[in-house]
Amino acid sequence: MTGRERKAINRNYFNSYVWKPALATAGVIAPLGEGSIDGARVWEPSREHGFHAPRHFYASEELEAGESVVSLARWLGHSDPGFTLRKYSHLPRAGARGSAAIDAIFT
Template sequence: MLGVRAALPERYRLLVEIGAGLGLRQGEALGLAREDIDFDQQAVQVRRQVKMVRTKLCFALPKGRKVRDVPLPPSVAKAIWRHLDLFAPVPVTMPWDDPSPPQTPVEAKHRRPRTYDLLVTGRERKAVNRNYFNSYVWKPALAEAGVIAPLEEKAPDGSRVWEPSREHGFHALRHFYASEQLEAGESVVSLARWLGHSDPGFTLRKYAHFLPRAGARGSAAIDAVFS
């Protein structure tokens, strides 16, 4: 993970801390704004994502329309401050929920453009297009870090074809976050809330293999009493 981070252009490196340190989905990480960070309360508000609809970008609620607060570890807070020293937040304005032209007054009101000071933007100071990021930023970093094979040459049609790497996508950072939380002893209920899962049972089924060995802590507690 750290090797991939080092291989990313500096303006995108914070996304690794956001994904692995906060458990955000890719769209949520790309939609995170300065106003969402509460350094005093050590919390991050997850209120939106950058969503792609028919090749166009817009803001929208997180997946499942579930907003949430996530604890802000000091190391991630430090990374955010470091990023802010290098890259000032950029006010980005996009439609809400659907970028297509509204057909009714109700749609016009719902989809009216909104502006947020995004932490991570592209070189053109716009919201990051995930398709561009995955193909031209993330996968080259994976290759440079030795996680996947590099591109040898372009296809005849000019397309860039990487070796399959689904398990190494941005979502892997979210899995890392979940595994670290469970192995540290955090409850499944808390983790489900931080991940934005409506059902802790889903979280348990998905990440049960990361739970500490059953009975280990209980046995240690009993031993402490009788030893």
């Protein structure tokens, strides 16, 4: 993602001032407590609700839809499609399409 200047958005800025406030407003995470003395915005750390959550969602949906792992790797900036598979094949819906195809054979 890029900002108005077409430069990559700083993940810490995005997490603190865009992503986490949106999650708090939606009731997904607790609102920000009292700030620290220096005014820093410190949210509770969470991999599940962090900056990369939309990326993981996107990758899992693309794989589930049958997109080529080579294309997905390229779009995500991975030089090795094997890395992409290792990183995203553990997601809860990964493999659901194949399971549904096998289930359809036996019904």
